[in-house]
Amino acid sequence: MANEKIPYKIYLEESEMPKQWYNVRADMKKKPAPLLNPSTGKPVTAEELSRVFCEELVKQELDDTSAYIDIPEEIREFYKMYRPSPVVRAYCLEKQLDTPAKIYYKFEGNNTSGSHKLNSAIAQAYYAKQQGLKGVTTETGAGQWGTALSMACSYFGLDCQVYMVKCSYEQKPFRREVMRTYGASITPSPSETTGVGRKILEEFPDTKGSLGCAISEAVEAASAQEGYRYVLGSVLSQVLLHQTVIGLEAKTALEKYGVKPDIIIGCAGGGSNLGGLISPFMGEKLRGEADYRFIAVEPASCPSLTRGKYVYDFCDTGKVCPLQKMYTLGSSFMPSANHAGGLRYHGMSSVLSELYDQGLMEAVSVEQTSVFAAAQQFARVEGILPAPESSHAIRVAIDEALRCKETGEEKNILFGLTGTGYFDMYAYAAFNDGKMGDYIPTDEEIAVSLGRIPNIGD
Numbered sequence: 340m341a342n343e344k345i346p347y348k349i350y351l352e353e354s355e356m357p358k359q360w361y362n363v364r365a366d367m368k369k370k371p372a373p374l375l376n377p378s379t380g381k382p383v384t385a386e387e388l389s390r391v392f393c394e395e396l397v398k399q400e401l402d403d404t405s406a407y408i409d410i411p412e413e414i415r416e417f418y419k420m421y422r423p424s425p426v427v428r429a430y431c432l433e434k435q436l437d438t439p440a441k442i443y444y445k446f447e448g449n450n451t452s453g454s455h456k457l458n459s460a461i462a463q464a465y466y467a468k469q470q471g472l473k474g475v476t477t478e479t480g481a482g483q484w485g486t487a488l489s490m491a492c493s494y495f496g497l498d499c500q501v502y503m504v505k506c507s508y509e510q511k512p513f514r515r516e517v518m519r520t521y522g523a524s525i526t527p528s529p530s531e532t533t534g535v536g537r538k539i540l541e542e543f544p545d546t547k548g549s550l551g552c553a554i555s556e557a558v559e560a561a562s563a564q565e566g567y568r569y570v571l572g573s574v575l576s577q578v579l580l581h582q583t584v585i586g587l588e589a590k591t592a593l594e595k596y597g598v599k600p601d602i603i604i605g606c607a608g609g610g611s612n613l614g615g616l617i618s619p620f621m622g623e624k625l626r627g628e629a630d631y632r633f634i635a636v637e638p639a640s641c642p643s644l645t646r647g648k649y650v651y652d653f654c655d656t657g658k659v660c661p662l663q664k665m666y667t668l669g670s671s672f673m674p675s676a677n678h679a680g681g682l683r684y685h686g687m688s689s690v691l692s693e694l695y696d697q698g699l700m701e702a703v704s705v706e707q708t709s710v711f712a713a714a715q716q717f718a719r720v721e722g723i724l725p726a727p728e729s730s731h732a733i734r735v736a737i738d739e740a741l742r743c744k745e746t747g748e749e750k751n752i753l754f755g756l757t758g759t760g761y762f763d764m765y766a767y768a769a770f771n772d773g774k775m776g777d778y779i780p781t782d783e784e785i786a787v788s789l790g791r792i793p794n795i796g797d
């Protein structure tokens with residue numbers, strides 16, 4: 340089919356959807372460093388992790404040898420309600436940029452949660468149900484993860500308790516209502532309902548919260564209730580694994596038309612969508628079968644890959660979670676009130692951190708106003724109103740396409756369009772009113788939180 344004109348949207352048949360997730364760790368010669376127990380400094384055992392996480396998910400978290408893991412039938416059935424998601428050829432954007440590059444994006448915003456997060460939420464809820472649990476607790480920052488998890492829990496009849504970062508809770512009342520419609524209960528974090536929350540409030544009474552802090556509260560709440568476990572929507576290797584449906588579908592779709600991407604771009608918060616998108620392609624690179632350029636895009640206000648350190652650090656403010664070796668700005672880092680809420684985490688997936696450290700992936704950071712300029716440009720020609728997070732990838736896809744214009748290269752660019760931005764209209768309003776700023780932390784500020792990282796494991 341290589342000579343056929345490529346349609347605007349490449350859809351797969353249901354029968355072409357992946358039946359297994361792909362675990363890129365199996366093909367990494369040097370594996371990501373193990374999670375450590377903060378009290379012993381030793382690698383965490385499955386048994387220790389099972390007190391916090393669901394058993395099957397613990398197995399997936401610790402498995403760095405099985406290349407393929409079966410997607411259970413019930414999860415595949417749920418996936419069929421909103422997948423396969425299309426790979427779109429951005430003909431209109433290419434024309435507007437007058438670039439010889441060919442731009443493709445994998446669009447994950449076609450479900451009510453408005454993002455790719457549902458791919459992992461449904462898997463995590465399924466395993467919790469299998470284990471016979473009553474419910475799960477979690478944190479949400481921008482709100483997409485909480486929404487996705489509420490949807491997944493209501494599908495399987497599980498209770499869902501969400502700790503929502505206070506500034507989002509206040510700024511995004513409609514996100515909250517979507518979650519409540521699906522039956523979840525929402526608590527603004529930090530709250531008085533947990534010991535960690537009370538402690539943080541005592542120290543910082545006016546704080547509007549952070550992801551790291553909401554994680555600590557959700558973990559504590561899970562441990563305090565019989566039949567509950569904690570689930571997380573990013574960062575962990577299990578989440579990255581579930582998100583490989585994105586990359587597997589994209590690869591199958593492009594191969595139908597004989598297209599091989601030269602550059603693959605994704606925004607990086609905790610790394611799950613980017614990891615999911617690039618995994619099958621990275622596998623080929625690791626096995627020496629093909630070469631690709633991979634680019635992680637992060638906000639200049641929270642630049643963990645480009646300005647952080649690759650060390651063991653806490654995943655949460657309350658220091659209750661295992662230590663992970665990752666690119667980090669330090670768990671005490673408080674990013675400025677950037678509008679790309681889903682990208683405000685201090686650390687990065689251990690899988691992506693290791694790949695980046697080995698020089699297999701690049702990273703760039705971009706400023707907020709340039710991201711919104713790209714979002715607007717994209718929306719006006721491609722129709723979709725992108726999430727601010729996703730727009731980081733759009734920014735760099737446009738920059739790469741413009742570079743191709745200068746050099747005359749006909750490169751194939753693939754990027755992940757992770758979601759829609761309907762709940763981010765305050766951010767769009769600030770941009771439209773010319774009131775958006777570009778806060779970039781100084782070296783001194785970053786040095787403070789880096790200085791508080793524990794000296795463990797190296």
Ligand SMILES: *Cc1c(COP(=O)(O)O)cnc(C)c1O
Nearest residue numbers: 573608609610611612681728758
């Ligand atoms: C959560 C989120 C992200 C960032 O999370 P990753 O784990 O890095 O993928 C990106 N885009 C959207 C729309 C999100 O909701």
